Amino acid sequence: MQGQDVLFSSRNPNYQTPPLLYAALNRECSFILDPATDKDNWLQTPKFYTREMDGLSQSWADERFFLNPPFARKNAKKGIDGFPIEPWIKKSWKESLEGGATGVLLVPARMDTKWFHRWVMGKAEEIRLIPHRVVFWLNEIESSSGAGFPSMVVVYRPPGGFTYRPTRLSVWNYLGSAA
Numbered sequence: 001m002q003g004q005d006v007l008f009s010s011r012n013p014n015y016q017t018p019p020l021l022y023a024a025l026n027r028e029c030s031f032i033l034d035p036a037t038d039k040d041n042w043l044q045t046p047k048f049y050t051r052e053m054d055g056l057s058q059s060w061a062d063e064r065f066f067l068n069p070p071f072a073r074k075n076a077k078k079g080i081d082g083f084p085i086e087p088w089i090k091k092s093w094k095e096s097l098e099g100g101a102t103g104v105l106l107v108p109a110r111m112d113t114k115w116f117h118r119w120v121m122g123k124a125e126e127i128r129l130i131p132h133r134v135v136f137w138l139n140e141i142e143s144s145s146g147a148g149f150p151s152m153v154v155v156y157r158p159p160g161g162f163t164y165r166p167t168r169l170s171v172w173n174y175l176g177s178a179a
Helices: 019-029 086-099 114-119
Strands: 033-037 047-050 064-067 102-108 126-129 151-156 168-171
Touching (some): 064 086
Antiparallel strands (some): 102 151, 126 151
């Protein structure tokens, strides 16, 4: 299928969230904001920020947001500049801690990274490991196979006065028995 090489590489930071995955989370949270969407507002949230609007520089305070952050690993040999994921995760935590926001993130399940230990473990309320490879979309076309990496959902909620809390860990199959 068109675009498969991009889906299995770090060349394109603009993977689109699968509609079924988003719908399952939106039923729980009723999202208002997508701080990192495309010009077409793929998920149709009431509020959104595109790359040109620079979602990282905007306030997400008191919002219920869904974030599939753009990311790409730097690779000088392949001419890939990179687009780091850590600033998005750090901002999500800070907006929940300082701004009263509730945030749900779809991110790679990379528990061996600095960003995971700095901004997720002990700061997120919940981590949901997805037991299969997520089938992302690109240019509104569903991939014919899953991503080249495992994924997880990270949930931040206002801490109610605590900056550290034990992070709940679970396995979440949004496809139910279809996976």
